[in-house]
Amino acid sequence: MPLQNSKATTGTGAGLVETKYFDFAEPPDELLLDCGENVGPITVAYETYGSLNEEKSNAILILHAFSGDAHAAGWHDGASKPGWWDDMIGLGKAFDTEKYFVICSNVLGGCKGTTGPSSIDPRTGEHYGADFPPVGIPDMVRVQARLLDHLGIEKLLSVAGGSMGGQQVLEWLVACPQRVGSAIAIATAAKHSPQQIAFNEVGRQAIMADPNWKGSQYYGTEQPAKGLSVARMIGHITYMSDTSMSNKFGRRTGTNGHRRPFGNAFEVEDYLHHKGLTFVDRFDANSYLYITRAIDDYDAAAGGGLAAALNGLDARVMVLSFKSDWLYPSYQSQEIVRACKKAGVDVTYCEISSTYGHDAFLLEVDEQTKLVSHFLERTGELKDIE
Amino acid sequence: MTLRAEELAQKVIVGWVRPGCSVLELGCGDGELLSRLIEDRAIKAQGIETDGLHVHRCVQRGLNVLHEPVEEGLTDYGNGSFDYAIFNGSLQRVVKKPDIVLRDALRVADKVIVRFSNFAHYRARWQILLEGKTPVTPSLPYAWYDTPNLHFLSIADFYAYCAARAIAVESAAFVGENRVVRVSPNFFAMSGLFLLSKGYKTGGKIRRTMGEVD
Numbered sequence: 050m051p052l053q054n055s056k057a058t059t060g061t062g063a064g065l066v067e068t069k070y071f072d073f074a075e076p077p078d079e080l081l082l083d084c085g086e087n088v089g090p091i092t093v094a095y096e097t098y099g100s101l102n103e104e105k106s107n108a109i110l111i112l113h114a115f116s117g118d119a120h121a122a123g124w125h126d127g128a129s130k131p132g133w134w135d136d137m138i139g140l141g142k143a144f145d146t147e148k149y150f151v152i153c154s155n156v157l158g159g160c161k162g163t164t165g166p167s168s169i170d171p172r173t174g175e176h177y178g179a180d181f182p183p184v185g186i187p188d189m190v191r192v193q194a195r196l197l198d199h200l201g202i203e204k205l206l207s208v209a210g211g212s213m214g215g216q217q218v219l220e221w222l223v224a225c226p227q228r229v230g231s232a233i234a235i236a237t238a239a240k241h242s243p244q245q246i247a248f249n250e251v252g253r254q255a256i257m258a259d260p261n262w263k264g265s266q267y268y269g270t271e272q273p274a275k276g277l278s279v280a281r282m283i284g285h286i287t288y289m290s291d292t293s294m295s296n297k298f299g300r301r302t303g304t305n306g307h308r309r310p311f312g313n314a315f316e317v318e319d320y321l322h323h324k325g326l327t328f329v330d331r332f333d334a335n336s337y338l339y340i341t342r343a344i345d346d347y348d349a350a351a352g353g354g355l356a357a358a359l360n361g362l363d364a365r366v367m368v369l370s371f372k373s374d375w376l377y378p379s380y381q382s383q384e385i386v387r388a389c390k391k392a393g394v395d396v397t398y399c400e401i402s403s404t405y406g407h408d409a410f411l412l413e414v415d416e417q418t419k420l421v422s423h424f425l426e427r428t429g430e431l432k433d434i435e
Numbered sequence: 436m437t438l439r440a441e442e443l444a445q446k447v448i449v450g451w452v453r454p455g456c457s458v459l460e461l462g463c464g465d466g467e468l469l470s471r472l473i474e475d476r477a478i479k480a481q482g483i484e485t486d487g488l489h490v491h492r493c494v495q496r497g498l499n500v501l502h503e504p505v506e507e508g509l510t511d512y513g514n515g516s517f518d519y520a521i522f523n524g525s526l527q528r529v530v531k532k533p534d535i536v537l538r539d540a541l542r543v544a545d546k547v548i549v550r551f552s553n554f555a556h557y558r559a560r561w562q563i564l565l566e567g568k569t570p571v572t573p574s575l576p577y578a579w580y581d582t583p584n585l586h587f588l589s590i591a592d593f594y595a596y597c598a599a600r601a602i603a604v605e606s607a608a609f610v611g612e613n614r615v616v617r618v619s620p621n622f623f624a625m626s627g628l629f630l631l632s633k634g635y636k637t638g639g640k641i642r643r644t645m646g647e648v649d
Contacts, residue, residue: 365499386501390511395481399490399502420494427497 062131062139063098063123063146068162070094071199076171080191086182090171093196094119094162095154098138099146101202106432108202109144109425110193111153112210112217114410115284115340116332118161121153122146136414143414143421148429149206156217157192158184158340160333167268167333178265178335186213186347190220194228204228206432207425211235211410212377213340219349219385222366223358231365231428233421236374236410238381239355239388240348245376248287249341252280256334265335277334278325285324290373290406355384356391365395365431367424369417371409372402397424437573439613440625445471447608447628448521448548452476456518459483459544461505461536462525466493473498481517483508485529505529506536512543520544527551527586534600541602547631553609555589555621573612574625590621593629601634 071093074080079089096119101108111121111134122138124131132153138144144151155163158181166181173180197205208221208229215237221229238245259276261267289297298317350358366389370382379400389396401416403409410417445468452458454476460469463482466489472478482500484490493500501508505525520540522530526549530536540547552574553559559570569579577583588596590609597604609616609624616624 383503386503387511390501390516391513393516395479395499396501397494397499399487399494399500402487416491419491423495423497430497 062135062142063151064139065126066096066098066120066123066132067125068094068096068119070162071196073195073199080188080195082182082188083185084183088157088164088182091157091164091192092162092168093154093157093164093192095152095196096120096123096132097153097200098122098151099149101150101200105202106204106206107148107429108150108152108197108200108205109207109209110197110205110221111138111144111151112193112208112214112221113153113156114210114212114214115344116328117214118159119153119155119163120161122151134411136411137417137421143418144209144425145422149425152196152200152202154193154196156189156213156340158189158336158343160336163192165333166265166335166339176266176268178268181335181339183342184339185343186216186220187224189343190217190224193217193221194225197228205230207231207233207428209233209235209421210237212237212407213344215377216344216347216349220347222362222364223349223351226362226364229364230432231367231424233367233369233424234382234385235369235417236371236377236382236407237385238377239350239385241345242381246345248283248376249345252283253338253341255279255283256337259334262334265338267334272329273334274326274329277329277332277337278322280325280337281328281332282321282325285321287376288407290375290404292373292404293406293408296404349385350388355388359388359392359394362389362392362394365397365424365428367397367399367420369398369410369420370400371405371407371413372400373404374407374409376407437612440574440610443610443613443615444523444550444626444628447610448472448523448550449475451546451548451606451630452478452519454478457481457516458519458521459512459517460521460523461508461540462522462529463489463493463498463500464523465489466496466498466500468521468523469493469498470496506531509536509539509543514542515545517544519546519548521548523548523550524552527588528583529585531585533586534596537602538600541631541633545632546605548628549593549631550626550628551588551593552584552626553590553621553624554587555591556625557622560622572625590624590627593627597629597631597634603632603634604629605632606630 074089074091076089079087117133120132121134122132140147155161158165160167166177170177208218210218215234218232218234256276259273261271262273301316368382368386370379386398403413405412457479460482463484469480490502526533558572562568562570608628609620610626
């Protein structure tokens with residue numbers, strides 16, 4: 050009996066969807082993390098769209114970026130907006146739910162239903178806070194692999210994701226190459242540059258400098274809202290480009306006008322304040338610290354050469370970057386491509402013209418749709434030939 | 436190039452490529468040749484192309500393609516990574532330093548196929564000599580101000596180059612406006628096609644399949 054969404058409706062999107070939960074790693078069978086510590090039990094929040102075929106060969110795992118969640122597509126009951134990649138996932142879209150069974154789960158260490166620092170530590174009955182063990186991108190992938198075991202999926206048709214999602218794509222390739230038929234890594238890097246680490250560190254320092262952070266134990270009291278919103282403001286600057294900011298805001302004054310001396314003078318300031326404040330309502334400050342640390346620490350080659358790590362890989366790889374993305378510049382994508390070339394891996398690379406900066410992976414829908422849908426179609430054909 | 440000439444040239448290339456081999460095409464355009472090679476010769480194909488629209492078309496055709504400059508495309512591949520590397524017009528069009536790139540192609544692939552437009556075709560000679568004009572012919576159909584070609588060479592030039600670099604010409608074919616040219620190709624052929632390999636592999640002996648060039 051193929052898995053199916055009970056509430057999937059017809060239309061162009063993934064329809065009405067619900068987040069589901071999978072529990073595992075009950076003590077004493079906890080999950081061993083890269084840091085050497087165990088964690089358990091673990092709850093994984095996930096969603097699925099479309100139907101798994103009889104051969105279980107049409108599954109695609111979508112991997113979310115830093116602040117994303119399991120709700121990648123479709124609508125939750127009563128919601129005002131759809132999932133974060135709804136433009137790309139659904140009937141007739143790039144990840145066509147007519148053909149593919151699409152899965153997305155919240156990462157370990159997150160705060161959107163999967164176990165993380167805001168979860169209750171069963172040993173103490175309190176929120177973990179800083180007692181939560183450090184997690185890495187490989188640990189996130191380990192948890193996803195367990196979810197696939199639970200869903201009875203041995204091999205994925207594809208794994209796809211942008212930014213931090215792209216790092217997880219690379220980790221799938223190096224850690225579980227036999228379970229992946231193809232991979233789509235978008236606007237990502239095999240390892241963070243000092244500049245990328247630096248921006249994340251400013252965000253972390255903003256949170257920890259907030260007196261409400263209280264060494265991570267702010268649960269049940271006021272949260273470090275100021276610090277977290279400043280961190281998010283920095284993030285949003287890095288996600289945009291000089292051009293996209295000029296196009297979006299120009300030098301127009303914000304709602305407060307030129308109130309002296311330091312009121313919000315410009316629309317771009319209003320925008321950042323708004324983004325920062327709304328982020329506080331949907332994200333946990335400790336998850337911010339844990340996940341940015343995981344991103345910064347990650348090196349797909351684990352200190353060695355990426356080409357050696359990818360050697361013998363059977364999966365086809367597609368790498369996409371965006372011209373105006375200065376947070377994850379094209380040269381980082383090209384490094385992944387170069388490693389694929391050296392390792393003899395079938396690889397496709399395209400640098401998409403866009404002015405949106407890093408945000409382009411969420412906004413440049415048309416070009417990505419063409420590239421991704423054709424790439425997946427070909428992967429499906431090759432699989433049929435086997 | 437006329438359609439007929441294009442078809443003849445493609446036929447030559449397809450005929451040279453052994454079935455089931457790996458092929459790297461540098462400057463693969465919209466992927467037409469690679470697709471044909473996959474269909475007719477069941478090759479494993481990899482393309483490199485700088486034009487974004489062409490890259491999209493290649494992906495649509497199901498090809499593995501890299502959106503990057505041809506000149507930087509070779510350096511990352513190890514020795515003998517492919518059975519064939521193909522420059523279907525791209526060596527004179529997009530490569531700034533053909534000498535360096537061609538030698539790198541011979542490192543990366545066992546055999547290299549090069550196709551270029553012949554600057555010494557009799558119509559070109561006529562235009563230079565009698566009209567005093569830069570030639571415009573079916574295989575060089577551009578005026579001086581809008582030509583995509585960076586280098587102008589003749590079939591005789593290319594033979595001389597291969598001899599000087601000890602590159603073995605394993606086979607050569609020549610195409611006119613709508614037929615294969617067998618006599619005096621440097622005079623009658625619109626374009627030349629060469630199947631090359633590293634000279635020293637054949638003991639430094641430079642083979643030539645055609646007789647006198649002119």
